[in-house]
Amino acid sequence: MPTFEIGAEDFLLDGRPLRLVSGALHYFRTHPDAWADRLRTARLMGLNTVETYVPWNFHSPRRGELRLDGPADLGRFLDLAAAEGLHAVVRPGPFVCAEWDGGGLPAWLLAEAGVGVRRAEPRFLAAVEEHFSALLPVVAERQVTRGGNVVLVQVENEYGAYDEDADPADRQKYLEALVDVVRGAGIDVPLITCDQADDAMLERGGLPGLHRTATFGSRSRERLEVLRRHQPTGPLMCTEFWAGWFDTWGGHHHVPPAGTSAGDLDDLLAAGASVNIYMAHGGTNFGTTSGANHKGVYAPTTTSYDYGAPISEDGTPGPLFDAFRTVIARHEPVPAEVPAPRAPAPTLDVALDHRLDVADATAALGPWRTWDHLPTADEVEQWTGLVLYAADVTAADRAVVLGEVRDHAVARLDRDPVAVLDRARGDRVVPLPARAGELQLLVEDMGRVNYGERIGEAKGLVGPARTAARGLTAWRTAALDLEDVTALTAQVRATPATAPDAPVVGPAFCAGTFDAAPGADHFFSVDGWGKGLVWVNGWCLGRYWGAGPARTLYVPGPLLRAEGNELLVLELHGAAAACGRLVDAPDLGHTEF
Structure with missing residues (x-):
């Protein structure tokens, strides 16, 4: 041998x-x-x-x-x-x-x-x-x-x-x-x-x-x-x-x-x-x-x-x-052959004419669990992705102070937006109007630390949690299962059609279909979108964020078929319109001179 x-x-x-x-x-x-x-x-x-x-x-x-x-x-x-x-x-x-x-x-x-x-x-x-x-x-x-x-x-x-x-x-x-x-x-x-x-x-x-x-x-x-x-x-x-x-x-x-x-x-x-x-x-x-x-x-x-x-x-x-x-x-043999040039791909506009609020996405939300303390995502056994947290607040609470947010959270009171918290900024306070209701925070794990002494730290919300009036210990959680979005896409598609040029209020799923040239690489343009995730025919392209630098997400050609491609977007913040565009070339953003 x-x-x-x-x-x-x-x-x-x-x-x-x-x-x-x-x-x-x-x-x-x-x-x-x-x-x-x-x-x-x-x-x-x-x-x-x-x-x-x-x-x-x-x-x-x-x-x-x-x-x-x-x-x-x-x-x-x-x-x-x-x-x-x-x-x-x-x-x-x-x-x-x-x-x-x-x-x-x-x-x-x-x-x-x-x-x-x-x-x-x-x-x-x-x-x-x-x-x-x-x-x-x-x-x-x-x-x-x-x-x-x-x-x-x-x-x-x-x-x-x-x-x-x-x-x-x-x-x-x-x-x-x-x-x-x-x-x-x-x-x-x-x-x-x-x-x-x-x-x-x-x-x-x-x-x-x-x-x-x-x-x-x-x-x-x-x-x-x-x-x-x-x-x-x-x-x-x-x-x-x-x-x-x-x-x-x-x-x-x-x-x-x-x-x-x-x-x-x-x-x-x-x-x-x-x-x-x-x-x-x-x-x-x-x-x-x-x-x-x-x-x-x-x-x-x-x-x-x-x-x-x-x-x-x-x-x-x-x-x-x-x-x-x-x-x-100069040092080793190199083949005479060179790669063939890449074939251009047409621009595709996709109307995402069906929408569903995350809180209604029962096909993706796991069962609600109750807690006597604020649990981390690790306690919820959600090892990646998103967790939806909920707690009841009173008119006297006025704000919720968290130990730490890992890593990005969208807060709503009875589905009205009240705050966006981001770990890199050190955000950990959710201001509240003077009314009772259900506070929900959709928390995104943006990636576990891959280098250094912080390897292994927990994700999600880190307690304790307090309001202006009391400790907030009664919480409910539901983990989002986004590994297989087949049922979720069907649930979104079953909602009444909405004009795609109407603004998107997040966090919400948007879905639509499109035809394409099979096998042709494309790039999903994130212009006009805020922050979220994109799927094509069930394959998650990854995260996008207006913070940049990247303005596109790669769409591998093998994902595409001639007819009936499914495009699903989870928009966390909000978008100018529910219109998806697939373009021919990448835009990875500004460079430092």
């Missing part, structure tokens, strides 16, 4: 030196019917390897569940990469970061009181072993040693950047335990760690016997020298060469300087190092999968994960594609 080993100076495939020229392409951020196209485009750029994270919570959204089909069919993705002639590097965590919800760690696990986070705590390690024992055989059977294409597997992820005050012995114990679990699941290819090209992080995050790699996006020669101090022998590898960057709501759209990035890549390859370009194709945070950072201020990641990557969100070669292809060709 074939072999893949770490030699004194090189990676060795069947004893022959092999430089990995890899690119990150996340199957979970790409529609599965587009996997083959993206992999082919990556190969035409000159890559010989593809890398992907494997987010735990994507495959196990609930305790005891393991998804390995459809968008979660990791085996099919690796097989398509092999069919394209690409090796594969797999990074299963258990923590992945990746600007993904919770860094990939399942909220249902971290909600358990006292469970460890990224450490050798028995319940955490037991859950990791259970998960890896079920997941990793998919990878094991596709290792190069068994005739497949997987050549490297990563243990943990940038562990040296986490909890820098932890005891070194405890760190080593944790990593050793992960190695045992990974090897026990049948992984026999070389294992690697990766950390930022920083002496302290490389020291903290590594383990004797595992090959250290580094992450960086500039000053390649200098960063490789840092890595060499900690990995004295064997091939040098940048496991994340940051070619671009991600966007956060309310910020700028990041566009990397092609010339600078290409020069740094050239320096890296000229030094003989292997590379994994992060990202080769960024893709999309479909649904409610985007994560968040919190470095003093909560900063959730946008739906578009275009990342300024060489292969754009819709698969089109971007400005970096030709620049990187030219650089790679």
